[in-house]
Amino acid sequence: MKCLVQESGFVIAEQVEEALSFKSRLLGLMFRPSMPQGRALWLEPCPQIHMFFMRFAIDVIFVDKNGLIIGVLENFKPWRISPIFWGARGALELPAGTLKGQVQKGQRVEFVR
Numbered sequence: 001m002k003c004l005v006q007e008s009g010f011v012i013a014e015q016v017e018e019a020l021s022f023k024s025r026l027l028g029l030m031f032r033p034s035m036p037q038g039r040a041l042w043l044e045p046c047p048q049i050h051m052f053f054m055r056f057a058i059d060v061i062f063v064d065k066n067g068l069i070i071g072v073l074e075n076f077k078p079w080r081i082s083p084i085f086w087g088a089r090g091a092l093e094l095p096a097g098t099l100k101g102q103v104q105k106g107q108r109v110e111f112v113r
Contacts, residue, residue, distance in 0.1 A: 003040060003092060006108040012061070013040035013094060016111065020044055028093065030054060035095045042111075044090035054078035057096040062088040067108045074099050 003012040015038060019025045025043045029035060030053040043049070049060060055078065062071035062085040071085040075096045085091075092109070 002112045003042075004110055004112065005103055006067070006110050008102070008107075010102050012092065012098065012103065012109065014038040016040045016042050016092070018042050018044070029058065035093075037095055037098070039095070040098075041093040042090055043093065045088075046091040047086060047088040048084045049076075049082045049091055049093070051076060051078045051080045051082075059094040059096055059099045061092040061094070061099070061103060061109065063090055063092065063109055065089045067110060069103060069105050069107050069109060072099065072103055072105060074101070 001016045002014055003016050019028060019041055025046060029041060034056055057075050057077045060073040060076055061069055064070050064087050070088055073082060
């Protein structure tokens with residue numbers, strides 16, 4: 001599936017992997033050497049992430065049940081815990097440098113299969 005910003009058409013990720021089980025959300029991107037450009041990991045439900053055992057920084061978008069972006073973290077580094085984004089349905093994890101300020105709170109994301 002692909003993810004884009006509705007208002008601008010900016011393609012956030014060409015290929016989105018889903019982590020919907022407890023185990024897949026817990027592991028997330030841990031222990032992976034990197035994440036290729038154009039890829040993303042969607043964690044649902046997920047109002048907060050941790051970066052324990054991560055080997056690289058990521059960009060993260062927190063999205064509510066209506067697709068509204070309620071939080072954006074750019075270049076989020078390993079060994080940190082994000083703030084809790086109350087009302088977030090899920091989090092989209094991307095390679096660091098993907099967003100480059102092109103995504104803001106209040107915009108809507110769309111997942112296209």
